[in-house]
Amino acid sequence: MNAIQPVQVSIPSSGEAGSSPQLKGASFADELGRALGAVERSQLDADLQASRTALGGGNLHETAIALEEADISMRVATKVRNKLVEAYQEVMRMSV
Amino acid sequence: MDFFSALRISATGLSAERVRVNLASSNLANAESTRGPNGLPYRRLDPVLEATPFEGALGAAGGLDTGGGGPAGVRVARIVEDPGAGKRVFNPAHPDASDDGYVTLPNVNPIHEIVNLISAQKAYDANASAVDTLKSMAARALDIAR
Numbered sequence: 638m639n640a641i642q643p644v645q646v647s648i649p650s651s652g653e654a655g656s657s658p659q660l661k662g663a664s665f666a667d668e669l670g671r672a673l674g675a676v677e678r679s680q681l682d683a684d685l686q687a688s689r690t691a692l693g694g695g696n697l698h699e700t701a702i703a704l705e706e707a708d709i710s711m712r713v714a715t716k717v718r719n720k721l722v723e724a725y726q727e728v729m730r731m732s733v
Numbered sequence: 734m735d736f737f738s739a740l741r742i743s744a745t746g747l748s749a750e751r752v753r754v755n756l757a758s759s760n761l762a763n764a765e766s767t768r769g770p771n772g773l774p775y776r777r778l779d780p781v782l783e784a785t786p787f788e789g790a791l792g793a794a795g796g797l798d799t800g801g802g803g804p805a806g807v808r809v810a811r812i813v814e815d816p817g818a819g820k821r822v823f824n825p826a827h828p829d830a831s832d833d834g835y836v837t838l839p840n841v842n843p844i845h846e847i848v849n850l851i852s853a854q855k856a857y858d859a860n861a862s863a864v865d866t867l868k869s870m871a872a873r874a875l876d877i878a879r
Contacts, residue, residue: 696747698744698747698751699744699747702740702744709875712875713875
């Protein structure tokens with residue numbers, strides 16, 4: 638299994654569209670990047686646990702739970718992505 | 734993520750029950766061992782389980798007073814030897830017999846160990862059920878956003 642490459646999200650500099658002056662702190666892109674990082678970490682953790690079990694060490698249930706965590710985070714990430722694409726397509730369908 | 738706290742707590746429970754099963758197996762396997770590394774008969778082992786506080790498991794209810802307790806995982810704090818005396822059997826031909834011809838057997842009662850084994854298995858099942866429940870809750874929550 639190959640490790641998933643780290644996700645890099647370019648964060649718009651302040652003043653650009655997307656970060657309103659009232660909403661200080663983490664931007665949406667920021668949050669998305671962090672969430673994807675967490676997904677990636679859980680995938681790597683599951684990967685590590687699985688290989689450790691295959692090599693004879695590790696606990697079966699810990700591997701199963703790490704896999705389950707990775708699965709749930711992945712599904713959440715996919716869900717968010719689907720919603721984003723849906724919203725984008727909705728906008729593109731608008732007649733100007 | 735807060736959602737995974739219950740998963741991690743159940744994982745500690747599963748690990749602890751596995752230790753119990755391992756010790757029961759060890760006790761059963763050595764029910765007749767009249768000598769160990771120290772030259773003495775085997776003594777049955779028992780785990781001491783300890784609740785360890787688990788931060789962040791309460792989520793939105795985090796600020797509430799839990800009366801000093803609060804959610805906790807479990808860990809094996811110690812493994813202790815049973816101090817009880819083993820059965821003595823008269824068998825002068827045995828290599829481990831003492832001068833008066835008696836052999837001291839381990840203080841293992843196989844029936845007791847089997848009961849421990851069943852109880853550990855049931856507890857393992859219960860923890861696995863908690864994991865299953867959380868899994869279906871997560872799937873259900875994701876279905877909302879379909």
